[in-house]
Amino acid sequence: MLETTLILYLFVFVLAVFLGIELIGKVPPTLHTPLMSGTNMIHGIVIVGTLLVAGKANPELGPLFAFLAVFLGTLNVVGGWVVTDRMLEMFKAKKGGR
Amino acid sequence: MHGAETAVQSASAGFINLAYLATAILFVIGLKMMGHPASARKGNTVAGVGMMIAVIATVFDQQIVSYPIIIAGVVLGTLVGWVAAKKVQMTQMPQMVALFNGTGGGAAALVAASEFLHGTHMSAQLMPLAPAITSLFTLLIGAISFSGSAIAFAKLQELMTGKPITYPGQNVVNGLLALGAIGLLGVLAVSNPSLALLLGFVAVALLLGVAVVLPIGGADMPVIIAVLNSLTGMAAATSGFLLYNNALIIAGALVGASGTLLTVMMCKAMNRSLSNVLFGAFGSAAPAAAGGADAVVGSITEVSSDDALTLLENAQSVIVVPGYGLAVARAQHAVRELCELLAENGAEVRYAIHPVAGRMPGHMNVLLAEADVPYDQLFDLEEINDAFAKTDLVIVLGANDVVNPAAKTNPASPIFGMPVLNVDAAKRVIVVKRSMNAGFAGIENELFYRDNCMMLFGDAKKVLEQLVRELKGAAAGVH
Numbered sequence: 001m002l003e004t005t006l007i008l009y010l011f012v013f014v015l016a017v018f019l020g021i022e023l024i025g026k027v028p029p030t031l032h033t034p035l036m037s038g039t040n041m042i043h044g045i046v047i048v049g050t051l052l053v054a055g056k057a058n059p060e061l062g063p064l065f066a067f068l069a070v071f072l073g074t075l076n077v078v079g080g081w082v083v084t085d086r087m088l089e090m091f092k093a094k095k096g097g098r
Numbered sequence: 099m100h101g102a103e104t105a106v107q108s109a110s111a112g113f114i115n116l117a118y119l120a121t122a123i124l125f126v127i128g129l130k131m132m133g134h135p136a137s138a139r140k141g142n143t144v145a146g147v148g149m150m151i152a153v154i155a156t157v158f159d160q161q162i163v164s165y166p167i168i169i170a171g172v173v174l175g176t177l178v179g180w181v182a183a184k185k186v187q188m189t190q191m192p193q194m195v196a197l198f199n200g201t202g203g204g205a206a207a208l209v210a211a212s213e214f215l216h217g218t219h220m221s222a223q224l225m226p227l228a229p230a231i232t233s234l235f236t237l238l239i240g241a242i243s244f245s246g247s248a249i250a251f252a253k254l255q256e257l258m259t260g261k262p263i264t265y266p267g268q269n270v271v272n273g274l275l276a277l278g279a280i281g282l283l284g285v286l287a288v289s290n291p292s293l294a295l296l297l298g299f300v301a302v303a304l305l306l307g308v309a310v311v312l313p314i315g316g317a318d319m320p321v322i323i324a325v326l327n328s329l330t331g332m333a334a335a336t337s338g339f340l341l342y343n344n345a346l347i348i349a350g351a352l353v354g355a356s357g358t359l360l361t362v363m364m365c366k367a368m369n370r371s372l373s374n375v376l377f378g379a380f381g382s383a384a385p386a387a388a389g390g391a392d393a394v395v396g397s398i399t400e401v402s403s404d405d406a407l408t409l410l411e412n413a414q415s416v417i418v419v420p421g422y423g424l425a426v427a428r429a430q431h432a433v434r435e436l437c438e439l440l441a442e443n444g445a446e447v448r449y450a451i452h453p454v455a456g457r458m459p460g461h462m463n464v465l466l467a468e469a470d471v472p473y474d475q476l477f478d479l480e481e482i483n484d485a486f487a488k489t490d491l492v493i494v495l496g497a498n499d500v501v502n503p504a505a506k507t508n509p510a511s512p513i514f515g516m517p518v519l520n521v522d523a524a525k526r527v528i529v530v531k532r533s534m535n536a537g538f539a540g541i542e543n544e545l546f547y548r549d550n551c552m553m554l555f556g557d558a559k560k561v562l563e564q565l566v567r568e569l570k571g572a573a574a575g576v577h
Binding site for chain 1: 346
């Protein structure tokens, strides 16, 4: 049972890696910095993990490190998103063009 | 009664998993939209909505019973993240990306540590091997990404020297640290682990992150930032295996793949292997040992700003080549102003961007975008390299190694084989530069000694602003 579950998760992982390569390979160099910052925000998904480990009745990490985990995860998501948004706001085509 | 409770639980688990599916879909669509300048900003918002859905759904998870720590962490993290991201200047973007990358790595490491403690405490015996290795591995790469990003941040923010920091036997020390980390991982996974051993493991992992980034010099930063980005993505994915969470696995895999791909692209753009970047301490070698300095013939021609003005006025086609010096001098607005004047004068103006110009992938594009340069004036190396031969005037602003023709012609040069911009093929080249110091790679630039190349010494911003003033004055004088 455990092995089947693990294999299923591996399938998901490997397919997502291929999808990632397909998606990113087509991004023009002009957008590499915002892309990197945007994917930065996306790996902030680890915030979900921090919520799960910090929301237990007795977090194994203890209150201080549990707080630190949620804090770091949130910083990653919020900071990453705002910085990416600020950068992309500036990308403009020629005035009146496309 | 018990059966009903289980049914409610599994219904809510189903709901949460559906929410994670929505998150995964929104991340993929968001990333897809980020591939085009026109839709990129919306793409970021789409991905952000996906993230919010995941966070809100998780809060309803049965495992979460205590909220004070969560609320404190989310509120404080939001405040600090928002303010920091709003205040940072565009020239400081590379260090900001490094910083937020490190926070993600740190968070993943803490999640993994928690899972390891959980697994070893709950059962008085050993944790099953697969989750034990997964949690320790996540802890390892999360911690490396955390401390490595912190050093990258310190270097870029100039809290410490941006030059490679090297010492004799460095690669041996790094190798021993890596072996030590792997050894401790093995011991922790198969023996009854103690807290002291776990803390030792974390310390070695953190040290390893520091040790790997210390010898990386400024111009290699685009590569190391991409590597760290990829590591944090992988750490998020492996923590997803620990928590049986598809959202983490998919999102982490997407980022891991993207970071790896960018790493490969950056290495290709420098014609170097990843191991050469990581272990070569490039740019720390003495210039004399670099070879090629003797091969330079001819002398340097300095140009007065009057002569530069004449060249600018007469040029029908102009290509600007920006480099890290442009970011240091914060000259992006000045260069846009100059180019607008040239365009009004009837010249065709374009920008040529080398893939590794600056301190992170696409650094120059962001700076020029900030100064309102339309992105359709920016061209990649492949797109524009043939155009140099038909160009009247090239202005090199704070770029050095990426325009060195030695990369094409001198097999003794350390950068031989690196794709460079064919600036030397243009009719005239003006290089705006602070002084005659060698570039990051510590090598002489043959371009500066060519007959068609002239040097305009000074701070890029001041030089450009003066040229703008004089061009405006000249135009006013004529009319």
